[in-house]
Amino acid sequence: MSRAGNQKFKNMEKKSSFVESRLLSLDTLRGFDMFWIIGGEELIHTLSKLYPNSFWIQFSKQLEHPYWNGFTFYDLIFPLFIFLAGVSTPFSIGKALNDGKSKKEILLKVLKRGLILFLLGLVYNNGLEIKPIDDIRFMSVLGRIGITYVFANILFLYVKETLLIYWFACLLIVYWLILKFTSAPGFSMGDLSMEGNFASYIDRNVLPGKLSRGIHDTVGLFNNIPAIGNALAGIITGIYLQKVEPTHAKKALYMALSGLIAIIIAQAWNLDFPINKNLWSSSFVMQTVGLSLLLFAVFYYVIDVLKYNRWTLFFQVIGMNSILIYISNKFIDWDYTAKAFFKWLEQLFGEPYSILVIAVAIVIIKWVFLKFLYNKKVFLRV
Secondary structure, eight states, X not given: OOHHHHHHHGGGGGOOHHHHSOOHHHXXXXXXHHHIXXXXXXXXXXXXXXXOSXXXXXXXXXXXXXXXXXXXXXXXXXXXXXXXXXXXXXXXXXXXXXXXXXXXXXXXHHHHHHHHHHHHHHHHHHTTOOOOGGGOOOOOHHHHHHHHHHHHHHHHHHXXXXXXXXXXHXXXXXXXXXXXXXXXXXXXXXXXXXXXXXXXXXXXXXXXXXXXXXXOOTTOSTTHHHXXXXXXXXXXXXXXXXXXXXXXXXXXXXXXXXXXXXHHHHHHHHTTSOOOTTTTOHHXXXXXXXXXXXXXXXXXXXIIISOOOTTOHHHHHHHXXXXXXXXXXXXXXXXXXXXXXXXXXXXXXXXXXXXXXXXXXXXXXXXXXXXXXXXXXXXXXX
């Protein structure tokens, strides 16, 4: 390891055993995050149909994306995943450096992982069918995870830890200023409509193939700039957790307070740069970073500090194979599988509750599948 590498990570040897082991709260929260993707969302939508009262209807609406401006709980799922990937970086890369791997070796591994995620995203969007380039959608959820992972990890490897917060702020401010003082041709400066914003204009002219909405892609190329901020925020959080001081309980408290401050900043920024997942606006980053910090602080305090962890297995099983279960939705007909095993139960309950039986069955089938892999210690390592 280089002298710089030793200097940057020498404090790793001083960590308490508390943070040397894998953070249970990290895997649990990742599993909680993915639960809504693998069936929790549909379960709530089903309950809102069966019991159309104000509670279930409003809950159901929170599991739908706004078409343009606005924010719901469902908008948090993707950036929370990116944030949690960032939290794990100081642990995984720090360990690799302590094990004697060079920064060059780690960089090559980071680039490889980013490329694999991007390619998996291509397959997820387009299947394994050979198509003309014009019919291929190149940008994807997994692609964004790969891109943000690569750039955030490069910054972590080669930038001083104390400067990462400035990179985070710079990415958000620069992106805001670009969109504020530019627009697509024919639109007024600072236009943030789907047709008129500069980010979508760049994507229309740079990206090959098709965009998810024709004139705009919901996970475009240009707005990866602020999305890197979500990963950087996670990395900064992971670095903070590795510090010997303050106490673990105070770390949870300070993370929660930081989350609240970020949300306040997001609401203020929203007045000039609306919270918008499609644009991945800077206010959206602050909103999701704030909520990510709040959620992680709660999970960290309950699970890793207070040690109330008997309930975590359900989410751990999901979190340990999150990429695999996400990709499986493209290649496995889980609805057909659930009906094959639970058709009798669906018939037993009859209408209208049969739809609820299948919604629950899909979650059960997916979880049992993941539990089997978990028991066999089979995990998709990208």
